Amino acid sequence: MxxxxxxxxxxxxxxxxxxxxxxxxxxxxxxxxxxxxxxxxxxxxxxxxxxxxxxxxxxxxxxxxxxxxxxxxxxxxxxxLGLRVRDPNATTYRPVLMIFAVAFLIGLAVSWAATGTLMAPRLPEYAIATAMVLLGLQKLQDVQSFSTMFINYDLLAQRYVPYAYAYPYIETLAGLLMLAGALIWLAAPLALLAGGVGAVSVFKAVYIDKRELKCACVGGGKNVPLGFVSLTENLVMIGMGLWMGLRLLAG
The missing domain is CATH 3.40.30.10 (Glutaredoxin)
Incomplete structure (x- = not known):
């Protein structure tokens, strides 16, 4: 032809x-x-x-x-040619959504490796803990830029600046411990702290103060808007902290 x-x-x-x-x-x-x-x-x-x-x-x-x-x-x-051209300054949730999608796929892989089945009971734990590690890694690439953006809206970081520098390590450590199922007595409170303060901070900044801010959830260099996805990230972290904590108490 x-x-x-x-x-x-x-x-x-x-x-x-x-x-x-x-x-x-x-x-x-x-x-x-x-x-x-x-x-x-x-x-x-x-x-x-x-x-x-x-x-x-x-x-x-x-x-x-x-x-x-x-x-x-x-x-x-x-x-x-009539093709879409990416606006480098446009806001997008794509970076954080891709992290959650890849975390879910890694959760499936870990589930298969650990149990021989994709839908193991711990699959949600694997996926969420992996997401926490990946999100923490994004922040650890440039802690200085992350902290600057984070202080714009996080209530604890505004009162105690060192928390802004510690947050990426807290999130990453909590995720790694939950993924391993180790030292949950430490991981669960860390997740509750980070998720709880984060959820309140995002809700206040976005839904009460009506501020238009970039989310520091994927580090300091992305145009991810502070909003529903950011709030969901923190609520999921709270849920993970509560779930792992209750499992520890029940066991």
Whole structure:
């Protein structure tokens, strides 16, 4: 079957010995997948790149031309083709939702490894404890940035700043202990502390004070809005602390 083309596109992109521009590679791939014949022009030296920018009066590469029209870089090509372009400043719950989804899958894997069945009685514990560890890990990557964002709304951190630095370690430790089923006498109170203060803080900031803040739940560098998902995270942590604590008392 013959392939229908949408015309010819010319792409000028950086492709030097020590650096191949990833956006140039993505642009060429996208255009080919969308049915264009691509004239792929490599700019292999700094002199070639600077000369191209000066000649075309542009500040960046790659640059794509379709017919006589200059489209621009990778994002502009996506817009030209009617494809969605991610707004780096847009708020999204995707990071925390992906953490919970992966935590559930890890819970299934642990359940299978430990019991030979996917739906072991401890599956919820495995999944929630794993989510706590993954969320804690996100914060531990940059505790300084996390603490700055966290102090914006956490009531305890506002009164006692060192708590903002300790929180990632508290959450991670509690999750690891619950995952192992060890030292629950320590893990359960830690989860109740973090989840309880967090739930009250989020509820006050979002639903009472009506503040529009970023959540520090996945660290300090993501545009996750403080809201329902953040509150749910803390309520789940409270539930986990209560459940594990009651199991310890019953056992």
């Amino acid at each position: 013959a392939t229908t083309t949408r015309g010819t596109a010319r792409v000028y992109r950086m492709n030097m010995t020590k650096h191949r521009c990833p956006f140039g590679v993505k642009t060429v791939d996208l255009l080919k997948r969308k049915g264009f014949e691509v004239e792929d022009h490599w700019l292999t030296t700094r002199e070639e790149i600077d000369a191209f920018k000066a000649r075309e009066n542009v500040k960046t590469t790659p640059q794509t031309y379709i017919g006589d029209e200059r489209i621009g870089g990778y994002e502009e090509v996506r817009k030209h």
